[in-house]
Amino acid sequence: MVDSLNIGQIRGKINIIISFLMIFFLSSCNQEKMAFMDTSLDNEERVKDLVSRMTLEEKVFQMLHEAPAIERLGIPEYNWWNECLHGVARAGLATVFPQAIGMAAMWDDQMMFDIADAISDEARAKHHDFAKQGKRGMSQGLTFWTPNINIFRDPRWGRGMETYGECPYLTGELAVNFIRGLQGDHPDYLKLVATAKHFAVHSGPEPDRHSFNVHPSQRDLVETYYPHFKKAVKEAGVYSFMCAYNRLFDEPCCGSEYLNSLLRDEWGFEGYVVSDCWAILDFYNPGDHEVVENAAQASALAVRFGTDLNCGSSYPALLEAVANGYITEEEIDVSVSRLILARMKLGMFDPPSMVPFAHIPYDVVDSELHRKLALEAARKSMVLLKNDNNTLPFSKNVSSVAVIGPNAHNVDALLANYNGYPSEPITPYQGISRKLPSANVKYALGSRYAEEFPYMTVIPSHILFTDETLSENGLQSEYFNNIDFRGNPEFSGFDPKVDFQWWTNSPKPGVSNDEFSVRWSGYLVPDVSGKYALGVEGFSGFRLYLDDELIVENFSLYHSMTDFKFMQLEAGKKYKIVLEFYQDNNTHPMVRLLWDKPGQNLKQEAIELAAQSDLVILCMGLSPLLEGEEMAVDIPGFFGGDRTDIVLPAIQTDLVKAIMELGKPTVMVLLNGSALAFNWEADNVPAIIEAWYPGQAGGQAIADVLFGDYNPAGRLPVTFYKSINQIPDFSDYSMDGRTYRYFKGEPLYEFGFGLSYTTFDYSELNIDTQVMADESFDVSVLVTNTGSMDGDEVVQLYVSYPDNHMAPIRSLQGFRRVFIPAGESREVKFNISPDQIGLFHPEHGKVVSAGKIHVYVGGKQPDSISLKNGNVVMSKVEILGEFICR
Incomplete structure (x- = not known):
């Protein structure tokens, strides 16, 4: 029957057929007509050829995160939406590393590279496995919206855990190595595309992000909000940026002439920019930014100022924008060319034999290493x-x-x-x-x-019953090969409880894990009277009914959602319960029926x-x-x-x-x-x-x-x-x-603080006492493990400016995590560049000025006690001359 067809499997087979047709079609075309597939040409020529073959409508739809196939050119569909903040996300089985804030607490830039290298191995292996199955949906591609390098300026921000903390220097150093680990170092191909986000000056409050307008000082921009983003471009070669929801100086960040100029003209960024999801909608949505009247104007504004890719659904209005003269097709070509070039750099238009990362075996995923x-x-x-x-x-x-x-x-x-x-x-x-x-x-x-706030756990089977006779524990289950419970179920039976994660396996025999729905029904009989929380955790969508009343409903393509409702229930009473779950071509369907039991x-x-x-x-x-x-x-x-x-x-x-x-x-x-x-x-x-x-x-x-x-x-x-x-x-x-x-107060625990089971002393600080403003200088120190246990020490270098009251109290400008056996010493070296000691100048941006600086090296921030007991050593340095940083 049509209703029981496996839609996901059909879609996968169609994609595979399209791929074969593409190969056949391209091989039958002469090389001149299909130059974009000629790997002997440089990428710019190939991109120019491909874009020239597209219609305006095809170009516009390639600028959506869910870009459709162009079958007449043999271009398969591609979904740009992927995440790998601390492991490949939302794509089933993956190695999960500490959350980003935890990785930052390692203070180990080499370890950041190793983690990112492992993540990119898994991402590549999963992508090619998905592609073999004809799957090209969300969380199955090679363009990742990671890392989040906003400054965690306030502990109240809920997304601060996704960042590398509050320090621009620490954030920048960790981000550079993480980006390098994701993107690889091949001269011709990117392993993945990393995305530095959210640009710029974004860190809460969450409920206001769609309307917030930020007016920071130029000093804060130069010294706090920008350095790590600039470093991601200059030192890591990050290939993508994600613009933020908020406005900066009255301009939406995804439609900012100022930010576009900073990124491309001043910093030399050559990749593409993607909007935060549905951020373009905020341009015209009532109650949000409201800087334009409609989607056509918003889309034109965004593209004109450098937002090449729309996570969302506003960019189809570019067709209207061109017709109304808001933007030209030539301007659209710039963005489309950037996007096609990124896919070429990922090897998507080349034979797998030419792409070194296409052969990473799937067994790296969840490997012992x-x-x-x-x-x-x-x-x-x-x-x-x-x-x-x-x-x-x-x-x-x-x-x-x-x-x-x-x-x-x-x-x-x-x-x-x-x-x-x-x-x-x-x-x-x-x-x-x-x-x-x-x-x-x-x-x-x-x-x-x-x-x-309830503590939700899976409802156990002993209080669930398949029918009102209460003779069998569990719930009746019906599994459908569509997302809306149409027709006859592909599988009927019962499940003892609802606690499922389907990675790549089928939920039941003959049921696709791409597009399906499940209905569980039966009775819940509480054993205690009182106030319960009943809820569901699910990914993609769910509806929960109690005695035919809808009590919980949610739908999310982006992450698992937990929703609940407090209910007064009586012990021994039968409550009819129905849970409907539907999976809309996501890559990690999961669902759990939850409660918080009173008493x-x-x-x-x-x-x-x-x-x-x-x-x-x-x-x-x-x-x-x-x-x-x-x-x-x-x-x-x-x-x-x-x-x-x-x-x-x-x-x-x-x-x-x-x-x-x-x-x-x-x-x-x-x-x-x-x-x-x-x-x-x-x-x-x-x-x-x-x-x-x-x-x-x-x-x-x-x-x-x-x-x-x-x-x-x-x-x-x-x-x-x-x-x-x-x-x-x-x-x-x-x-x-x-x-x-x-911060001038007394913290509970300071930035950079952490104890050990052993002790360390610092001595023999070597540093020039006079340094030219335009020259870097070396610092070395001897660190000795004076305790009885082997251990790592995080050596931290801070700079302060005693004669400049506008400068930070102190700034981290170097760190090394080193292993030192008990009783042994290690020499630790740093090289400090002029840019690291420069400060904001209203005319020149950042300048190294003549004067004194203090350099501290130790296992923590300096204070009178740490300086006295040998945990921190200090030297005064005189800077000679003046240097404008670039």
Whole structure:
């Protein structure tokens, strides 16, 4: 029957047929007519030939993220939308590394390259495997919208976890190596296309991003908001930029003459620019920027000022824009040529035999080598914040351990956002259990993340029933080979519960995992009366009905969504339940039927477990369900993906206080994506570790650190403030009073801070005391491991300007992560360029002026104590002459 046809398989076969027809068609054409397929010509000639063959309509539709095939020219469809923030995202099985903020905490630029190289291997292998199946949809291509290198200027920003922190220098250095690892170093081909985003001056608030208008000072632009983007162009050769949603100086960033000139004319960027998704809609959408009246004007404005590719659906209006004289076809040709050139550089128009990256085997995905790399990255990302009286590492000769907290056994806290899906994620509870096979290791949730936010788990089968007789547990299931439940199901049966992730496997025999729908139906019979949260996590779309009332509905092509509703339910009562899920050609269908059950005394359960245990490990923090991109969250402390306060939620602090009263050896492990204020815990808990969202191997890495199999050396890439009262308003984009460079208060924990199980001394600082303004200079220092354990040290170089009150308090301008065995020393060298010590000048942008600077080298930021005890050494340097930086 037509209704039961496997639409996804048919689409795949059609794409394969088109590919064969393309080969046949091209081989039958003379070389002169089809010059764009002649690999002996240079790319510019080939691009010019191909664009000349396109109609205006074909050109316009190639400028959409979902570019259709041009069958008459043998061009297959291509979807430009891919993500790989910390692993290949939304494309099924992939190695998942620590979230970007966690990778930044490694302070290891070489490791950033290694991770990106592994990610690009997996991306290439997955792309070619998809292409063999005729799949060319979202998350299946080679153009990746990564990395996010916005400055994490305020801890309230929900997307700050996607960045490399608050420092332009650290961000730039890490971004350069990550981009190089993604794009490769082949002279003719790009391994992937990396995308530096979001350009420019973008970092929240999330709910205002479609209308926000930013007017930063030129000083802040030159010294904070631009340097790392410029470095991505000049040093990494990044091939794509994504423009931001907000306006800058009244111009939408995706339609900014100023930013286009800066990017292309001043910095020499030669790649293409893609809009943030549906950002062009904001140009004319009521209540947003409203700088033009309609889609035609908005699209013309965007293209004229350099936005070549539209993530969204506004650019078809370019046909109207040309007809009305808003833009010319020649201007459109510029953008189309840039896009076609990118695809050529990726080898999409060449035989696979010519493209070196086309032969990466699929078995690199989730390989043992990449798993080890994810573990190493997670270990390196761990920051030891406090360790009074050498509480850590714990002895493994322990009988019983309580692992407590909302992040103790939660996979979401490993994966963060913009993530892939590992085959074996290891939670802290699992990692500690494996570390101590002879001990009695038990887990208790202890508390929810926040008072008004439910802790959702999969509804178990014992309270689900297939029909009203309540004779069989589970739910009836119907699987359809279409997205709207038409006709007869391809498969009918029952599932004990709804907890599914379909990577490349079929949901059921004969059912495509590209386009399908499932209806689960039956009865839910609660065993406790009270206020429940009922919900669904799904990717792409879902609808949940209770007694025929629609209670939850959501649809997202971009990331998994969790939605829920609070319901008052009675114990023993039968509730008819229906869940409909539909998958619209996404690459990672997944769905879970969830609840939060009332009547549980989570705090008391945790206290009782802790009282019976020899030691307690508290896994607290935040969740990617609370902080992230433009989220539908509105509870005390959290709004729209951002935070309205930075304190650890009170419900968690209450639990920590109760546990500490027991007097047990206790450590607190934080899993979160942004800085937290936990003042009571910092004063009262003897040992604290910041673990971020640590990726698939996070639980093992945490256990390795807690029990002494790894010596932590991570450093904070952001300042941990004591309170939001210490910093300016979130919507104020001035850098005054923000980040370690301009904050004059006392932080809870400073940028660059992190402890070790060993100690390091610094000596023999060598540096010229006089330096010409236009010359670089060398710095070297001897670092000695004076403790009893081998370990890494993160050597940090800061520059300050004692005679310039407008300059930052200090700026990081060098770092090295070095391994030093116990009792041994290593010489660490830096070379400081004029650009690194230049400061804003109103006429020349950045200038190195005559005067004094102070250079500090150590394992942390300088202060009187660290200078006195040998953790930091300092030298005064006189700069001679003047130099205008370019």
